[in-house]
Amino acid sequence: MIYQGNAITVARGTQNGGDDIAMLTFDLKGESINKLSSAVVAELDDAIKAIQGESGLKGLVIGSAKDVFIVGADITEFHGLFDKGEEYLVEMNLKVHDIFNAIEDLPFPTVTAINGLALGGGCEVTLTTDFRVMGEKAKIGLPETKLGILPGWGGCVRLPRMIGADNAIEWIAGGTENRADAALKMGAVDAVVPDESLEAAALDILARAFSGELDYQARRDEKKGPLKLNPIEQMMAFETAKGYVKGKAGPHYPAPVEAIKVIQKGAGEERGRAQAIEAKAFAKLALSDVAFNLVGLFLNDQVVKKKAGKYEKQAKAVKQTAVLGAGIMGGGIAYQSASKGTPILMKDIKEEAIELGLKESRKLFAKQAERGKLTTEQMAEKLTHIRPTLSYGDFGHVDLVVEAVVENPKVKDKVLTEVEGLVAEDTILTSNTSTISITRLAENLKRPENFCGMHFFNPVHRMPLVEVIRGEKTGDAAVAATVAYARAMGKTPIVVNDCPGFLVNRVLFPYFGGFSLLVEQGADFQHIDKVMEKFGWPMGPAYLLDVVGMDTAVHANEVMAEGFPDRMAREGKTAIQVMYENERLGQKNDKGFYAYEEDKKGKPKKVNDDDAYALVKQVVKEQKTFSDDDIIARMMVPLCLETVRCLEDDIVSTPAEADMALIYGIGFPPFRGGALRYIDAMGVGEFVKLAEGLAEELGPLYAPTDKLRKMAETGERFYSSQAKS
Numbered sequence: 001m002i003y004q005g006n007a008i009t010v011a012r013g014t015q016n017g018g019d020d021i022a023m024l025t026f027d028l029k030g031e032s033i034n035k036l037s038s039a040v041v042a043e044l045d046d047a048i049k050a051i052q053g054e055s056g057l058k059g060l061v062i063g064s065a066k067d068v069f070i071v072g073a074d075i076t077e078f079h080g081l082f083d084k085g086e087e088y089l090v091e092m093n094l095k096v097h098d099i100f101n102a103i104e105d106l107p108f109p110t111v112t113a114i115n116g117l118a119l120g121g122g123c124e125v126t127l128t129t130d131f132r133v134m135g136e137k138a139k140i141g142l143p144e145t146k147l148g149i150l151p152g153w154g155g156c157v158r159l160p161r162m163i164g165a166d167n168a169i170e171w172i173a174g175g176t177e178n179r180a181d182a183a184l185k186m187g188a189v190d191a192v193v194p195d196e197s198l199e200a201a202a203l204d205i206l207a208r209a210f211s212g213e214l215d216y217q218a219r220r221d222e223k224k225g226p227l228k229l230n231p232i233e234q235m236m237a238f239e240t241a242k243g244y245v246k247g248k249a250g251p252h253y254p255a256p257v258e259a260i261k262v263i264q265k266g267a268g269e270e271r272g273r274a275q276a277i278e279a280k281a282f283a284k285l286a287l288s289d290v291a292f293n294l295v296g297l298f299l300n301d302q303v304v305k306k307k308a309g310k311y312e313k314q315a316k317a318v319k320q321t322a323v324l325g326a327g328i329m330g331g332g333i334a335y336q337s338a339s340k341g342t343p344i345l346m347k348d349i350k351e352e353a354i355e356l357g358l359k360e361s362r363k364l365f366a367k368q369a370e371r372g373k374l375t376t377e378q379m380a381e382k383l384t385h386i387r388p389t390l391s392y393g394d395f396g397h398v399d400l401v402v403e404a405v406v407e408n409p410k411v412k413d414k415v416l417t418e419v420e421g422l423v424a425e426d427t428i429l430t431s432n433t434s435t436i437s438i439t440r441l442a443e444n445l446k447r448p449e450n451f452c453g454m455h456f457f458n459p460v461h462r463m464p465l466v467e468v469i470r471g472e473k474t475g476d477a478a479v480a481a482t483v484a485y486a487r488a489m490g491k492t493p494i495v496v497n498d499c500p501g502f503l504v505n506r507v508l509f510p511y512f513g514g515f516s517l518l519v520e521q522g523a524d525f526q527h528i529d530k531v532m533e534k535f536g537w538p539m540g541p542a543y544l545l546d547v548v549g550m551d552t553a554v555h556a557n558e559v560m561a562e563g564f565p566d567r568m569a570r571e572g573k574t575a576i577q578v579m580y581e582n583e584r585l586g587q588k589n590d591k592g593f594y595a596y597e598e599d600k601k602g603k604p605k606k607v608n609d610d611d612a613y614a615l616v617k618q619v620v621k622e623q624k625t626f627s628d629d630d631i632i633a634r635m636m637v638p639l640c641l642e643t644v645r646c647l648e649d650d651i652v653s654t655p656a657e658a659d660m661a662l663i664y665g666i667g668f669p670p671f672r673g674g675a676l677r678y679i680d681a682m683g684v685g686e687f688v689k690l691a692e693g694l695a696e697e698l699g700p701l702y703a704p705t706d707k708l709r710k711m712a713e714t715g716e717r718f719y720s721s722q723a724k725s
């Protein structure tokens with residue numbers, strides 16, 4: 001044994017009967033995957049030094065004993081490391097460069113055997129060796145820009161020299177996970193073989209290097225030298241890419257463009273100087289709020305997944321489901337279930353509704369086939385997973401039912417009690433209601449413990465969130481099975497307690513409340529939209545209301561006002577009500593705050609409509625002017641405060657889940673990390689001051705809770721680590 005650590009071992013391996021190959025294996029103890037924590041990187045340093053000190057070696061194979069090669073750096077360490085500042089981060093990366101360069105400079109040929117995943121730092125380890133062989137099912141990539149940073153351990157330097165600037169930009173700026181065949185085509189790896197042949201293939205490559213058939217020194221020189229593009233080619237490649245990538249990433253996500261700049265700046269440089277450029281740019285990005293928030297988002301996502309995983313372990317199998325109602329939501333639920341492989345019965349009372357639901361599903365499957373994601377046979381097979389019906393015939397064999405009929409408590413009561421009488425004792429019943437209390441719907445059921453909410457978002461195939469709502473009598477088995485089913489559908493379930501609006505709509509409607517007040521005080525609704533879109537929302541509030549539908553919004557608002565009269569009930573008409581009364585329902589009838597025309601692709605395109613302005617005038621009481629910051633504060637404060645209340649009222653159990661629900665459910669700007677992360681970034685004290693000032697003029701919708709005031713006094717935060725700026 002040459003080296004034995006907690007995550008790395010180096011042994012002498014055989015090649016043609018000898019023992020002159022160093023076999024370095026990643027196998028992190030106590031974990032199911034390999035990741036590059038600081039401790040593992042320190043081990044790698046020791047392991048390479050041990051190899052350097054060993055005599056009689058003539059080759060190195062790096063591999064993994066787990067199902068994956070290395071999934072990346074240990075992201076749980078990031079906030080702590082970023083806290084140490086720019087200088088520390090530059091030094092840290094230069095040290096890693098020294099270790100990685102030492103692998104690249106070993107006096108014999110080297111090869112990595114990649115199985116499972118080689119992402120981020122894991123991918124960068126593979127780039128240090130002269131050759132790479134990859135398992136057929138493995139994936140490789142540099143997803144760092146998705147975290148608001150850039151590959152800082154040589155990815156921006158080595159990859160462009162290996163696969164060309166254009167290809168490297170695509171991988172790095174896109175943060176893509178790339179399949180083995182694509183990696184081979186681009187020259188990122190030298191061979192693709194079945195997993196079980198990886199080691200043999202790696203040894204074979206070494207043998208060919210020993211025989212001189214493969215020139216490992218030439219490979220090395222290429223990686224270590226400047227990028228082979230003349231200045232004009234460089235200009236063309238980089239400038240075009242920067243323009244394109246900037247347009248795609250948008251103004252709030254600087255990392256992809258910064259990564260291109262690093263590749264460009266380092267292009268004419270040899271290894272050491274190019275790596276220094278990379279280290280500096282990495283540290284700068286790592287200290288940005290965007291990186292802080294995106295890393296936070298990743299960690300929150302882990303919390304949410306872990307919680308769902310725990311429920312899933314206790315869940316009974318959900319093999320056959322049913323949806324009641326084949327409308328917008330029922331149709332979407334049936335498609336999503338079938339698409340991910342759980343057979344589903346789709347029941348409606350109207351033949352036309354069923355036809356429409358099936359037509360939508362066919363359209364969505366056909367789109368996937370067009371994009372090459374499904375073959376025609378697979379598409380036909382998936383469609384058979386949806387079984388349309390007008391009767392309850394096969395409901396005796398259903399594990400879980402999703403009720404998605406019209407939003408009317410009487411109809412829902414009737415349908416739910418009817419179906420409860422037909423299914424097995426342990427079948428789980430769920431409702432996709434957006435506004436009716438789950439505890440209330442359970443009142444007429446014989447087995448309320450088997451009932452909970454399963455709230456999807458529209459359009460179901462696109463929106464990742466499912467709120468799983470626990471009513472007063474809901475049992476753990478119902479929650480567990482519903483969470484498991486949501487996961488099987490490829491969704492992110494978050495478990496919340498019952499209250500009007502549940503979590504997401506309870507938080508969204510105060511935001512619309514802020515919008516109504518602004519409009520009444522003379523703010524232009526199109527300007528509000530522009531400001532909030534610039535802030536990072538995918539659509540402004542007026543546009544969002546048009547998408548939600550004015551009828552839905554008015555109805556939900558009534559429910560919220562009844563539930564929280566102190567802050568959500570109000571006198572006088574809002575612009576939303578005026579739109580509704582004038583049959584401007586939004587996109588569903590082509591007119592709301594905007595008018596809608598069909599674009600070339602047949603999608604609704606919003607255009608200005610003077611009639612909408614004329615109607616809004618009816619509610620305008622003042623003509624105040626608002627700065628962009630005023631608008632942001634008046635929109636964001638009620639939303640953030642309601643999120644705080646949901647946490648205090650135990651509607652949601654952690655800040656991580658609350659923030660992720662808003663990002664996944666209503667498109668809260670991800671780079672801002674969520675409502676509670678937003679308060680933390682502003683500082684709880686500053687936020688409370690801002691809210692109190694607004695509450696004086698605008699009332700209880702803006703009033704901070706006592707607990708939040710206390711947090712401001714004591715300096716408490718929602719998350720433990722702190723953003724930089």
Ligand SMILES: NC(=O)c1ccc[n+]([C@@H]2O[C@H](COP(=O)([O-])OP(=O)(O)OC[C@H]3O[C@@H](n4cnc5c(N)ncnc54)[C@H](O)[C@@H]3O)[C@@H](O)[C@H]2O)c1
Pocket residue numbers: 324325326327328329330347348349350353404405406407408411415432433434435455456457458
């Ligand atoms: N549309 C949304 O954006 C959205 C989002 C989340 C939740 N929801 C909720 O989902 C539910 C359905 O909403 P939708 O937008 O799909 O409505 P929809 O009007 O498009 O569809 C309702 C369907 O239910 C059918 N139906 C009525 N009574 C029935 C019965 N007894 N048995 C079987 N089918 C019956 C109708 O024929 C219709 O096809 C509502 O509770 C709604 O609040 C809607």
